[in-house]
Amino acid sequence: MNARLLDRLPPVSTLGPFIALVVASLFFASQSERFLSGQNFSLILQQVMIVGVIALGQTLIVLTAGIDLSCGMVMALGSVVMSKFAVDMGIDPYVAIACGIAVCTAFGALNGALVTRIKLPAFIVTLGTMNIAFALTQIYSGAQTVTDVPDSMMFFGNTFQLGQTSITYGTVLMIALYVVTWLFLRDTAPGRHVYAVGNNPESARLTGIATGKVMLGVYMAAGLFYGIASMLSVARMGVGDPQAGATDNLDSITAVVIGGTSLFGGRGSIVGTLIGVLIVGVFRNGLTLMGVPSVYQVLVTGVLVILAVATDQLTHKKG
Amino acid sequence: MRLKYFLALSALGTVTAMAAEQPVIGLITKTEINPFFVKMKEGAQQAAQAGGAKLLTGAGKSDGDNAGQVTAIENMIAAGAKTILITPSDAKAIVPSIKKARDKGVMVIAMDSPTEPMDAADALFSTDNHKAGVLIGRYAKAAFADKPVKIAALDLFPGHPVGIQRLAGFLEGFGIKKGDASIVCMQDSYGDQAKGQTAMENCLQKNPGINLVYAINEPAAAGAFKALKAAGKDKGVLLVSVDGGCTGVRDVKSGKIAATAQQYPLKMAALGVEAGLAYAKTGKKASGYVDTGVTLITDKPLAGVDSKDTQAGLDACWGRK
Numbered sequence: 001m002n003a004r005l006l007d008r009l010p011p012v013s014t015l016g017p018f019i020a021l022v023v024a025s026l027f028f029a030s031q032s033e034r035f036l037s038g039q040n041f042s043l044i045l046q047q048v049m050i051v052g053v054i055a056l057g058q059t060l061i062v063l064t065a066g067i068d069l070s071c072g073m074v075m076a077l078g079s080v081v082m083s084k085f086a087v088d089m090g091i092d093p094y095v096a097i098a099c100g101i102a103v104c105t106a107f108g109a110l111n112g113a114l115v116t117r118i119k120l121p122a123f124i125v126t127l128g129t130m131n132i133a134f135a136l137t138q139i140y141s142g143a144q145t146v147t148d149v150p151d152s153m154m155f156f157g158n159t160f161q162l163g164q165t166s167i168t169y170g171t172v173l174m175i176a177l178y179v180v181t182w183l184f185l186r187d188t189a190p191g192r193h194v195y196a197v198g199n200n201p202e203s204a205r206l207t208g209i210a211t212g213k214v215m216l217g218v219y220m221a222a223g224l225f226y227g228i229a230s231m232l233s234v235a236r237m238g239v240g241d242p243q244a245g246a247t248d249n250l251d252s253i254t255a256v257v258i259g260g261t262s263l264f265g266g267r268g269s270i271v272g273t274l275i276g277v278l279i280v281g282v283f284r285n286g287l288t289l290m291g292v293p294s295v296y297q298v299l300v301t302g303v304l305v306i307l308a309v310a311t312d313q314l315t316h317k318k319g
Numbered sequence: 320m321r322l323k324y325f326l327a328l329s330a331l332g333t334v335t336a337m338a339a340e341q342p343v344i345g346l347i348t349k350t351e352i353n354p355f356f357v358k359m360k361e362g363a364q365q366a367a368q369a370g371g372a373k374l375l376t377g378a379g380k381s382d383g384d385n386a387g388q389v390t391a392i393e394n395m396i397a398a399g400a401k402t403i404l405i406t407p408s409d410a411k412a413i414v415p416s417i418k419k420a421r422d423k424g425v426m427v428i429a430m431d432s433p434t435e436p437m438d439a440a441d442a443l444f445s446t447d448n449h450k451a452g453v454l455i456g457r458y459a460k461a462a463f464a465d466k467p468v469k470i471a472a473l474d475l476f477p478g479h480p481v482g483i484q485r486l487a488g489f490l491e492g493f494g495i496k497k498g499d500a501s502i503v504c505m506q507d508s509y510g511d512q513a514k515g516q517t518a519m520e521n522c523l524q525k526n527p528g529i530n531l532v533y534a535i536n537e538p539a540a541a542g543a544f545k546a547l548k549a550a551g552k553d554k555g556v557l558l559v560s561v562d563g564g565c566t567g568v569r570d571v572k573s574g575k576i577a578a579t580a581q582q583y584p585l586k587m588a589a590l591g592v593e594a595g596l597a598y599a600k601t602g603k604k605a606s607g608y609v610d611t612g613v614t615l616i617t618d619k620p621l622a623g624v625d626s627k628d629t630q631a632g633l634d635a636c637w638g639r640k
Contacts, residue, residue, distance in 0.1 A: 032398070040397055047390045143477055145411040236389070238415030243383040243408075288394035291375050295351045 014260050016311055017275045020304065021282065028286030035289055038165035045171040048281035050075070050236065051251045052174050052274065053229040055259075056181055057108070057222030058252040059273045063185075064198040064218055065265025066122035070111065071226050072248030073133035076241065078104040078230030080137050083146040083240025086153060093152045101227030107133060108223015112216040130249065137242045146240030157235035170232045177228070182270040194218060199266030254301060255280060258308045262316065279304065342599035344592055345375045345395035346430075347405040349382050354564060355584050356406065358637035359430070362585035363404070366592035372599070374592070375400060385412040392416050402426045402595030404444075404588070410435035410480055426604045428591050431584070432481045442594070442605040444587050446613050448484035448561075449491075451580035454615040454624075455559040456492020458578045459531055461621040462557055468501050471522040473508040473515055473534045473543055482535055485561055489533050503529060508539035515542025523550050534560040537567025537579060544575045563616060565636040571616055572629040578617035584637050587611040 029036040054071045061068045082100030085091045091099070107129060114125040156170035185191040193214045196204040205211045233244050259276030261268025283297045346363045348356035360376055367374035375398055377391030388408055393416075395403055403425055407413045410433060417427045417439055429440040437443060472489075475482030490497060503526040506518035515534060522529060523546060532547070534540035540560035547553045553575075560567065563581025570576045594605040615625060616632035633640065 034398060043393055043397055047393065050386070145409055147411050147414070233386075237385065237412060239385075239412045241385055241409065241412045243412075244386060246384060247380050284390065285394050285397070288375060288377055288391065289398045291373060291398075293351065294377050294391070 014269055014272045014275070017258055017260055017272060017279060017308065021275050021279050024279065024282050024286065028282065028289065032286070032289040035286055038163065040285065040289075042165050042167045042171065044278070044281045044285050045174070046168045046236065047285070048277045049168070049170045049174040050229050050232050050245075051248055051255060051280075052277045053177060053225050053232060054245075054248050055252040055255040055273050055277055056177055056270070057225035059256050059259075059261055059268065059270055060181075060194060060218045061122065061222050062253075062256050062261050062263060063194050063265060063268055064215055065201075065263075066115065066215075066218075067126065067253065067263070068111065068122065068219075068222060069126040069249045070107065070130040070133055071126075071222070071252055072245030073130045073137065074104050074107045074223065074245075075226045075229045075233060075248060076243070076245040077107070077133045077137045077140075078227045079233045079244055080141045080146060080240045080242050082153070082230060083149050083234050084141065086150055087146055087148055087240075093150045097153065097231050100230050101224065104227030104230060105220055105223040108220045108226065109216070111223070112219025115219065116212040116215045141240070141242040143242055145242065149234055149238060149240060153231075154235045154238055156232055157238065168236075170235055173228070173232070177225070178270055178274050185270060190214065190217070195266055197265075251280070254305055257312075258301075258304050260308060260312065262312050263309070264312075264316070267312075267316075276308075342372045342402070342596060343375060343395075343398060343400040344372050344595040345377065345391070345398070345400040345403040346588065346591070347388055347391045347395070347403065348376070348378045349384075349388075349406050349408045350380070351378045353382075354638035355431075355562070359406070359584040359588040362588035363592050365585075366589040370592065370596040372592065372596055379408050383408050385409040388413055389416045392420055396420055396423060396425060400425065402428070402591075402598055404428050404430050404591040404595070405440075406431040407434050414439045426595065426598045428594060428605055430587055430591055435480065437608075442607055442609065444591050444594075444605075444609045444611055446582035446587070447610045448481050449488040450610075451561045451582065451613045452485040452488020452490075453492035454488075454580045454613065455533070455561065455578055456489040456494075458492075458615060458617065458621060458624050458626070459489075459533075459557060459559050460493045461624050462577070463531065468531050469526060469529045470502045470531045470533065471504040471506070471519065471526075471529045471543075472502055473506055473518050473522075473532065473539045475535045476507045476509050485535060486533070489559075508535055508542065510536045510539055512538040512542040512545075515539030516546045517542075519543035519546035520549075523547070523552070527552075530556050532556060532558045534558065534576075536560060537562045537564055537570060537576065540567070540576050540579075541570060544570070563614070563632060563636055565633065565638040565640050568616055568629050568632040568636045571632065572618060574618075577619065578615055578626065579632075581614045581616050581632055581635065583612050583635065 078100040081103050082096045085096035085099050086093045114120050115122050159166035159168050193209045197211050197214050201211050255276035256273050259272030283300050287297050375395050379387035420427055427440045429443045431445050433443050434440045504522035508515040508518045532543050534543050537560050547556050557577050559578050560576050561580045567579050571579050614627055617626045618629050620626050
């Protein structure tokens with residue numbers, strides 16, 4: 001194998017998670033005859049779609065060496081806003097969805113502005129906005145679940161048939177968002193700028209990149225993704241749930257890290273995040289099919305996170 | 320070659336068909352860690368083994384994690400479960416998912432607490448929480464007779480049906496209505512020891528004369544007792560609670576809690592699994608409400624109130640003995 005070919009292979013940080021996903025899938029397939037079916041894979045995809053879309057935003061932020069703790073709570077706020085607007089105020093469902101997404105995007109903009117303008121650490125800013133979003137959600141909803149959501153808001157929870165398999169539209173949307181973000185990061189100048197800012201903000205600035213604008217854009221895009229996740233949450237659960245997203249911030253960081261994106265910024269990929277999201281979903285599904293208590297999934301997830309960060313550290317030192 | 324492949328496949332198919340004859344029953348609890356649910360799982364496991372069923376278990380990550388329970392329902396249907404027993408984390412939010420399961424012919428039994436509306440599930444197997452409240456309310460009434468009373472109520476959290484039923488039962492048993500002047504403090508404890516302690520501390524700040532405490536469960540009662548002790552009021556205050564966990568019963572034995580209403584998660588789960596087995600055999604679904612029993616536990620029995628002592632309570636308790 002010559003050096004050129006080696007260079008063309010994906011980096012170990014992406015290859016590792018991919019191998020883990022394949023090995024885990026093969027293991028579960030050998031343990032349960034129900035695992036290896038289109039229907040089951042479709043199920044896993046729809047189970048991870050909400051965290052999957054949140055993790056898109058999280059990946060963008062982590063690529064700039066930031067972090068977002070507020071994502072799950074912002075998503076919950078969006079889901080309550082859109083469902084209450086439609087149910088209690090009788091607003092057209094599509095307008096209600098747009099309002100919910102707008103609220104989430106505004107939260108993203110707030111995070112971005114505080115990080116770039118006042119130069120506060122992302123961890124602290126999003127810790128604050130996490131609490132603000134949580135409180136607003138509880139106050140606005142009265143801590144009550146919003147039921148009787150109109151059917152049209154649940155479109156992305158509906159399915160279509162592909163052969164024997166029924167696939168939700170939400171899954172398709174998630175995959176489409178991954179493809180778009182992947183192309184954006186790979187093939188566009190702003191996409192490359194995200195990496196540059198994460199790698200070394202000072203040298204990025206000196207090469208003429210408007211680092212502040214890039215960061216603000218990243219946080220707003222992340223907010224937009226959380227808004228889309230709100231819509232998917234309402235579609236999947238059939239309710240506006242003020243308790244939703246409680247652990248989605250950590251789950252999305254888990255997916256990003258397992259997917260090989262460096263917490264130090266500048267390195268990583270959207271494809272890795274998708275693999276990270278899938279690994280968590282595959283373990284949860286596979287262990288349930290085997291009849292293993294789900295706490296083992298938590299155990300495995302913990303081990304994978306450590307392995308992923310260790311790999312990142314070691315390859316980083318070498319490089 | 321192709322024939323061999325075909326034979327292997329059909330053999331696999333036969334194995335699958337044989338395995339499918341063993342009924343699969345799913346149990347979804349709110350969390351993995353609460354001893355009440357651990358006991359419930361144990362009861363389900365025993366009943367499943369005895370009846371030749373395969374038990375799958377799942378749980379949300381934390382109390383209130385509806386999405387986690389939805390995922391567990393889906394995975395269990397994928398795993399071939401025809402009966403799902405679930406302790407709903409969110410009585411309303413889980414309803415659309417239960418409906419999807421029932422539409423596929425799965426029998427869904429709510430355990431421990433109802434769905435909202437209650438008939439969203441095929442049946443409800445649970446402690447009569449109202450009756451549990453009535454028992455400790457009557458006990459408190461008998462203890463106080465006609466002496467003046469100042470009550471602190473450590474509730475669960477707003478809108479939770481179990482909290483509402485227990486408190487309503489307690490008030491009925493005590494013979495007063497919500498809003499009665501004798502209730503001097505109402506606080507949410509979230510059924511949690513730390514928050515129960517904080518709630519009690521605040522209540523004592525508000526009214527140091529409190530002499531009767533209703534706690535939604537024993538962890539909240541334990542927290543309340545710590546607050547009372549710190550304030551030097553642990554002797555003169557009567558503390559009543561609900562649950563019957565082993566730790567709670569020991570707290571009754573040591574005198575921290577005067578009386579508790581004991582519920583039976585093991586029996587609850589066993590009945591659920593039996594209903595699942597019956598459905599697999601006969602196709603007949605369980606329906607309506609099944610009371611899984613509740614008993615007042617105290618070492619200071621009072622005239623006119625039926626109770627058992629802490630020895631009986633420890634024999635039947637859940638959690639670490």
